[in-house]
Amino acid sequence: xxxxxxxxxxxxxxxxxxxxxxFRQDLLRMDTGEGEPFQALNxxxxxxxxxxxxxxxxxxxxxxxxxxxxTARVVKYQWYGANAxxxxxxxxxxxGLNGNNWLVYSFADNADEYVQANIRIPTDMDLTAASYLSIxxxxxxxxxxxxxxxxxxxxxxxxxxxQAGTSDTGNTITSSATGDGLVVSDIVTFAASSFGxxxxxxxxxxxxxxxxxxxxxxxxxxLHGLGLKYTANKLGEAT
Numbered sequence: 016x017x018x019x020x021x022x023x024x025x026x027x028x029x030x031x032x033x034x035x036x037x038f039r040q041d042l043l044r045m046d047t048g049e050g051e052p053f054q055a056l057n058x059x060x061x062x063x064x065x066x067x068x069x070x071x072x073x074x075x076x077x078x079x080x081x082x083x084x085x086t087a088r089v090v091k092y093q094w095y096g097a098n099a100x101x102x103x104x105x106x107x108x109x110x111g112l113n114g115n116n117w118l119v120y121s122f123a124d125n126a127d128e129y130v131q132a133n134i135r136i137p138t139d140m141d142l143t144a145a146s147y148l149s150i151x152x153x154x155x156x157x158x159x160x161x162x163x164x165x166x167x168x169x170x171x172x173x174x175x176x177x178q179a180g181t182s183d184t185g186n187t188i189t190s191s192a193t194g195d196g197l198v199v200s201d202i203v204t205f206a207a208s209s210f211g212x213x214x215x216x217x218x219x220x221x222x223x224x225x226x227x228x229x230x231x232x233x234x235x236x237x238l239h240g241l242g243l244k245y246t247a248n249k250l251g252e253a254t
Contacts, residue, residue, distance in 0.1 A: 091247050093137060096240040100130045108223070108238065113195075119153075119237040122223035124230075129222035134243055136169075136217060141248035142210050148203040150221065151239040154190045159231045161188045162224040165203050171213040180218065190232060197239070217243075 065072030071085035097118045102108045108120040108128040122128045140146065154161065168180035188200040202221075223236050 088141065088246055088248050091137070091139070091245055093134070093243040093245070094240060095132055095134070095242065097238060100132050100238075100241070102128075102130045104129075113237060117239075119239055122225060122236040122238065124225050124232060124234055126225045127222055128225065129220050130238065132219045132221070132241060134217040134219065136210055136214055137243075137245060137247070139247040140210070141246040142212065143207050144246040144248075145207050146205045146209070146243060146245035147201045148205070148219070148241065148243055149199055149201045150188075150241045151197060151199050152188070153195045153197050153237050153239065154232050154234055155194050156190055156232045156234045157194055157196075158192050159190050159233070160229060161190065161232050161236050162186065162227045162230040163188055163200075163202050164222045164224050166220045166222075167203070168218040169210060169214050170216040170218065171211065172215060176216075176218065180220070184224075185227075185229075187229070195237075199242075201244075 061077055062075045063072050064074075065085070074082040074084070076082070097110065097120050100110075100120060102110060102120065106126070106128050108122045108130050110118070110120050113119050113121075120130050148165065148167075150163070152161075163186045164182065164184040165186065166180045166182050168176070168178065170176050183203050186202045188198065188202065190196070191198050219241075221238075221241065224230060225232075225236075
């Protein structure tokens with residue numbers, strides 16, 4: 016008698032996909048041995064998902080505290096309204112209310128007026144990526160040019176805060192096509208690695224160069240606030 020070996024059935028693409036789908040689901044399930052197999056996975060003790068707690072991981076402690084550690088990258092915006100700025104000295108811009116009682120700093124035409132601000136360097140900033148200083152502003156004049164000069168000083172702890180800063184002058188900004196329309200303009204680019212790991216503070220002076228011939232607003236420039244746009248690569252400062 017000739018025995019013919021049994022040929023196993025050919026697996027279809029659907030069979031293969033089903034196998035991997037079930038396999039993936041079962042990775043997070045286990046047989047509890049209590050009569051009902053494949054119950055949800057229970058962990059007794061601290062649980063770490065990711066690389067085991069080295070660099071990138073999520074940890075759930077026995078008291079329920081959740082710790083997320085890693086290098087997720089996301090763009091963030093740190094904002095400072097007009098009420099967070101200052102204008103000390105004889106040439107300071109004027110803090111007040113515009114026509115409909117919204118708070119602004121007003122920079123006069125044909126004058127060099129300024130405001131100051133102190134910005135804390137975010138602890139989640141990716142120091143290897145560029146960051147940007149921007150202003151939110153408006154003017155009654157449409158589609159015209161304003162000139163803004165910026166001086167800034169970056170400080171680490173125990174470093175003198177009374178020294179000359181870096182000047183970034185002649186920054187050109189263009190007003191909205193709508194009268195008093197809001198514009199957000201990047202005025203300074205901080206190149207990658209502009210800040211060191213121990214730097215904590217940016218001191219700023221922002222001046223409208225209103226008597227510059229290239230400034231064609233011919234009216235007030237109203238500053239609503241400023242912001243620091245940066246890339247974050249972690250969730251915060253370690254505790």
